[in-house]
Amino acid sequence: MTPRELVGVAEVPGGPPLRLFKRGADFMIVLDRNELMSTRMSGSEVALGTMTCDRLGGRAAPRLLIGGYGMGFTLRAVLGRLGPDAQVVVAELVPGIIEWARGPMAALTDGCLDDPRVTVDMGDVAEAIRSGSGSYDAILLDVDNGPDGLTRPANDGIYTARGLAAAKRALRPGGVLAVWSAGPDAAFARRLAQAGFAVDEVRVKARDNGKGASHVIWFASV
Template structure:
């Protein structure tokens, strides 16, 4: 078997670990503290995440979407495929190295989505980005960390608790959509969405395009 080759490494935002980019043949892997966060062979659920969210709002003139978490770009590329030419997508990514890796290594995986004229790249934590602005979005898509559970950055809890969900709802335009990706299901999170004023639908989606391997969970929640 072809061995993994380390392409680059960057510190995590809290400085406690390292984010490592690896390649084996045509396969890429991003890992933190020995845990694989994403793999270029496992992208189906990210594509479905953006498709389900954007299909609900793509008819809106000048639809405005924010995506938290760039990763390998599969979510961004899928969003662009399901939005009209007048849409605007703000891609928020905490780790500057992740954006740089798209220029150097990963861009071909997502048809170089970061260069699309509809896209604005913001290197910032998604929480202060949403808190500090007065922008309103037709869809907020969160492909951050591993979802409501199994976090590698504990600060991301503030996205999924009562206060965080209230903040997210406040940044949605009327009838807006909150879409959340997770490595696994989390029934308490579904309940929190309901209590926060959302009507959530839970989808179980294959991680791989051949429907083999593990399953991921997607919440598509419309604001009441």
């Protein structure tokens, strides 16, 4: 087996560091012993982007907020679905993630961060949500590992009743809050409904070939 090579370490404000590994042509972002994301498993991250755009119904000049760049699969999926009048804000808390995207993973990034429709906001997506009243047609959250987070305790706030209320205020009429998770979470699904969202829970395969484990995406509409 090809050995795994450590490419870099990124500090996480208020949490343990992330490590980027490479094995052959594949990259992995790892927290302690947990593989958070990998170029081998992009299917659900792509689905987060494409299925959200499909739910917007082709509205003119949509404005989207993506929480967490990750490896950029969701961003590239969104850009591939949206027209030239769209605006996409990417909120990324960890500078090292963007440095990796522009450095060792530049070929994978394929220029998406330099797309004229994209603005990169280096900061907490929770703040972007709180300050964005009525600003977004869709908010896509792929933060931590979902509502049951691993990376940073402060991330849990965006999934609380208060955090969901802020997300609802940040959405335009008919907007969509899309939340990615590594697995189901009945308590979180109930909080979405209690916050006044119409909730559609979808299971999607982790791999783009339709194989492997299933992840969950909640599409919560206002």
